[in-house]
Amino acid sequence: MRNRFAFQPRYFLFWLVFFVITKAAFLLYHFAKTAALPPGSVARIFGYGLRLDASATAYLSIVPFVLFLLGSALPSRFFPRRLLLFYSAVVGVVVCCLSVADLELYRAWGFRLDATPLQYLNSPGEMAASAGSAPLLVLAGVLAGLLLLGWWLYQKLVGPIPELPPQFGLGRAMLASLLYLALLIVPLRGGVQQIPINQSDVYFSALPFANHAALNVPWNVANSLLLTDGGPNPYQFMPDSVATGLVGQLYTPARPQPDTTRLLRTTRPNVLFIILESFTGKFVESIGGEPAVTPNLDSLARTGVLFTNIYAAGDRSQKGLVALLSGYPSQPTTSIIKYPRKTEGLPHLCRSLEQVGYKSRYYYGGELAFANMKSYLVAAGYDQFTERADFPRSQQNSKWGAHDHVLFDRVLQDLNAQPTPFFVTAFTLSSHEPFETPIPRKFQGTDETALFRNSVYYTDWALGRFLHAARQQPWWDNTLVVVVADHGHTLPGNDPNESPRKFRIPLVLAGGALRPEAQGRVIRHVGSQTDIAATLLTQLQLPTTEYTWSHDLLQPLRQPFAFYCFSDGFGMTTSAGTVSYDNIARRIITGDSTVTKEQLRQGQAYEQVSFDEFLHK
Template sequence: MKRILYRTFSYLFFWTILFQVARVIFLVYHSTKTASLSLGETFKVAAYGFRMDISFAAYLSALPFLFFLLEVAFRKTIWLKVIRVYTFILIPLLLLLTTMDLELYAAWGFRLDATPLQYLNTPAEMMASAGSAPVALLTLQYLFFVALAIWVFRKLSRTWQASPHHRQHLVAELGLSVFLVAFLILPIRGGWQQIPLNQSDVYFSQNMFANHAGVNVPWNVMQSLLRKSYNTKNPYEYLEADKARALVQDLYHPKSDSIPSLLKVKKPNVLFIILESYTAKLIGPLGGPPDVTPNLNALAKEGILFSNIYASGDRSEKGMVALLSGYPVQTTTSIIKTPKKTERLPQLAKDLKKAGYYTSYYYGGELAFANIKSFLVNGGYDRLVDKSDFPAESYNSKWGAHDHILLDRVQKDLKEMPSPFLMTVFTLSSHEPYEVPMPTKFKGTDEETQFKNAFHYTDWALGQFFKEAKKQPWWQNTLVVLVADHGHLFPGRDANDAPSKFRIPLMMVGGALAVQDKVISTIGSQTDLVPTLLQQMGLPTAHYAWSKNLLDAKATPFAFYVFNDGFGMITPDGALTFDNVSKKPIQRDSSVTDRQVDQGKAYMQTSFEDFLRK
């Protein structure tokens, strides 16, 4: 039994240690950047990167662990030889990736992924990226480490003992070997946590080099290939490029000279609350029933309600980018999955931080979900609070701390928050499985009723929060924004493309607001929110190229959203939804013009083209 444990775990840790050594080489090679790291940050690079190293080591160990099992079952040493051949093939391939990355990182500023596949038919462009590379030095280094790794592995594999031919312990040995194969699932996914390992898990610093250094290059290449993020061919080329750009530019024609002021002060605190799955269909003032969100219904009369706002997509991570960066959503992928792209996006936190704001983000779940943490780190938030900062007894069964626990923590921390501040808060209790820590209001056990009860619970938690907030000194100088991350199919089980599924609430309240009980019916999108806020504060917004001001009387009223390989386009003329696969409308109101159809296609085409260029 000890023999089986020794050779399996020695194989797993051979790869893990090899990747740790590769990280040390990376840090030494980029010594100028490494010098900017403190000793603590340098150790954190290794500590955070370890999970990714052992994850990819476990991927590589899956076949050898299976071969170890076969050797135990059949007592044939040929399987040990197969493992050696397999490893001797992988060592030069993986070390080639890590060696290429040393110089390509200096040229490109991001760790190697599947991007080189873009240049297979234009190799000159790839060579240009590393034109000044010390090729001879890198080649010698590569050959040395390949030889060293092979030598170490040969020494290691010679210590493996073949299974004895007597079979008195066969059942126990087979059971252990099967268990070890299954065990690899744990390091592959990065631990017991709900969300499998992703790039966010190695992002811990405001220094992007520190975050990048923690990434395991072979793991990164594999994930990039799985996401097909190397694809630079725009699948949505509906129109000639010039015509498409002109149609989109027409949607963002010059703005009004003056915008009405909503604020009593130019530099208010901003409390930005993102509500999970908060569809407009359950909000009383937006046409929903009056008894599901009584607290939000009352708040709407205390401030401004935007009644025709649409989510840009149907996932939390997509809504996050649209809300905080004013950037359009992609269909079958998301820019948030690629940190090197989100580094190039504007963010509300970045802009307010430049203006002297203290910035924080609070979420009761795991920030690694859907790579959201890397997006937030790129946004430069001063503080991130997530599931690990809450007691386990406050969790629901799946996501994390219940909303009233989250909001209690927010309430407590706001009392000590330096001013001015931007605090972004993301709720989670209205996400399935729709668990609530209180007696339910609506009778029934069907999924739609459970959703409605969870929706009502979040409204109750908000009501308790605002009741206390209005007594606090910070309230009078604070603008509160409440908006959903996306809509929902319930109630009514909307079709995937239905405009009603994407319609969401947006309201502004707070002591800093100079306007009350006002409804603005302009058609708009999540992407329009940040510049609307920034212009109220007199801050520049030109870098939000995919946004308009919701208070601009001259702005073109429209909303664009995407679903799984399709898009929707809402204007005063009506609603259009379009399937990108069949290249035909799914729904087209009779009043929708051909120009609106072309503008929808143009928006899909040019926004995805911009995503590919990022």
């Protein structure tokens, strides 16, 4: 017969064992990555991860231990057995759902589940569309398996709560229960050390996957939810004065080029700003990518100004949007777009152009509420918005909303009646997961890479179709077209989360407003998404002083650079190469042999200063 006072340690053991099982499920689901680990890594994953598993277990055990303590003070018939069972069942379902969601999200995003998906709760349709390429039947099977295994394990390790022994008084029962509750303090903190446990305590390898696998998902989610936007700055690498000085040095210009940087025939052209979803440079031949995937964009590049070494500031659409339109850096584990009170203080191209008479519109085939983008765009002051609800139901032919050729048709129709000068932003969506295409597939294959390649080809087809018609319109000769991606992609090649290949994107300036001598120009030095705002405003002879993180790509810096961030780390790219850094492990992930220690310090300074500004916005 089980001892009544073995319930609390048995309950603790149940959750600890269950977390070990979910860790094993993660390693099995990503078996290809697991098999590539060095010998002994799997054992170390479980060993190092055990402290964080124990911490998560202790947090989940607080409520049952308190209920057990209170129940020990009451007569047996009032003991909250059903409440304990109900709590365990609800928490078990939540933990299983988080663990299963993490399996596929890690494959897509390259980091363990945290609070990031909560940014999308106000647009469940878009969340469902994003999951369109996930193996839902497999995941459902894993979820059912974990639930059944958890129920069986609970019955074996915990089971029903025995009655209090007759010789055991309520006072002694409460004292024993209180002792077990007090003992939770040690695993809660991850040990008896001075600083409580955090993610870095389970990082042991130079390989990010091994470190990520050691994390505990419920602990990671709860920790990210509890982090506030008020500080302190977690990226404090050096004194603030030193960091500020290093960032200032990064923006030192090489030399002014006033006579060779004028690209436009007029200072007040129409501006058509086209943002292409997930358009990785790996598919764009004109910047060294695969041939024949984006023939229309490549053709546009030959008659426009092509930038061949541009890097996205982040790896999500909402981060790219802020980088492109406000020239503002991304944040590693959050996004400023989540905080309307902060985004209201950002500069914005729409607002800058409105001050000199531009009329504005924003087009998106999906829902603008996705990832809190609408609050940012409304604060920017666009005159009109066109989104999913503004298209007839018959044209909402994608899981996301309206496919890209439908979007471009609507833009073309409206531009013919649009007052000039105009600033029009159009954001595509068809090359987002689940990679649907309304035209016959160009490339063979049904794997995810093939689907993605075909979706990019389709969006390029829709772009080419639009540009062909646009060139026949009267407004074309006075229009500058900016074509750029919101971010890159791990595919093709399944690049690691930190890889610069994942962040390299196309940027083309084209349109009838270009001067003839600018057509066909190629700019090869390194630059960032954040630099587009200052480049555009300089061409329009408008002030750029508000855009402190943006510089004119046509006025090269002494050392051109691009900073990008991912969860939870950053990359710093220059002509010398790229260094990537893990903020949790506090170590370099990868670094080209030609990269100096100074470049790493510059990246650390950039992250420190930019995040500190974000905190105090």
